Amino acid sequence: MEKIKVIIADDNSFIREGMKIILSTYEEFEVLGTCNDGREAVQYCQTxxxxxxxxxxxxxxxxxxEATKLISEQTKTKPLILTTFDDDEYIIEAVKNGAKGYLLKNNEPDRIKAAIISVHNGNTVMQDIVLDKIKMSLGEKKDEVKIDTSLFTEKEISIMALIAKGLSNKEIAKQLFMSEGTIANYISTILSKGNLGHRTKIAIYYLTGKID
Structure with missing residues (x-):
């Protein structure tokens, strides 16, 4: 099995070296090196x-x-952002710049591992908490949602939103770190609660607030 080649860029040496040690324990990864700043990361990916x-x-x-933008434009490397809660203002910009994932640093190692593999395989990985912050940044307040939110749980609403964006069950499962079977069960519940005939009606209902 060919290993996924990874670099880690963080100005905090404790986090940087800790992440290197953790990722090196997984046979799926080869940690090529670590960088102290974005410029070093860009240069590494270029060479x-x-x-x-x-x-x-x-x-x-x-x-x-800034590093994400240059890496996306000039190399084949896929950028995955690791962040803390106080980085809200950067989220939208990083996604616009081509970030393929956005994760909190306090995740379990196995979740970070799964995210790296998912991004390597061409998927985009966003945590619920990050998606919520994006919505807040875009000014999407709960009272602007057109559907009857009292009928559905927050998880169901987030799945409906992804269906409305055209994502498949497989894509939704990867983005929310859930199995396809679990997503299918959620969709069945949504169809039943909303008295919706099929998947397309979920998207229409979410976007318009109308069943027909």
Whole structure:
């Protein structure tokens, strides 16, 4: 099995080296190196074959958002942002710049592992908490949602939103870190609760608030 080549960019040496040690324990990864800032990460990706670059948001010289843009434009490397709660203002910009994933640093190692593999396989990985912050940044308040939110749980509503964006069950499962079977069960519940005939009606209902 060919290993996924990874680099880690973080100006905090404790986090950087800790992440390197953790990822090196997985046989799926080869940690090529670590970087202190975004510029180093960009240069590394320009000169070496890197599959996934784990980028901290706040770094000196060049931050993770700027590095994401250059890495996306100039290399084949897929940027995956690792962030903390206080990086809200960077989220939208990083996604616009081509970030393929956005995860909180306090995740379990297995979840970070799954995210790296998913991004390497061409998927986009966003945590619920990050999606919520994106919605808040875009000014999507709960009272602007057109559907009857009292009928559905927050998880069901987030699945409906992804269906409305055209994602398949497989894509939704990967994005929400759930199995396809679980997503299918959620969709069945949504169809039943909303008295909706099929999947397309979920999208129409979510976008318009109307069943017919």
């Amino acid at each position: 070496e074959e890197v599959d996934v670059a784990l980028l901290d948001v706040r770094m000196p010289i060049m931050n993770g958002v």
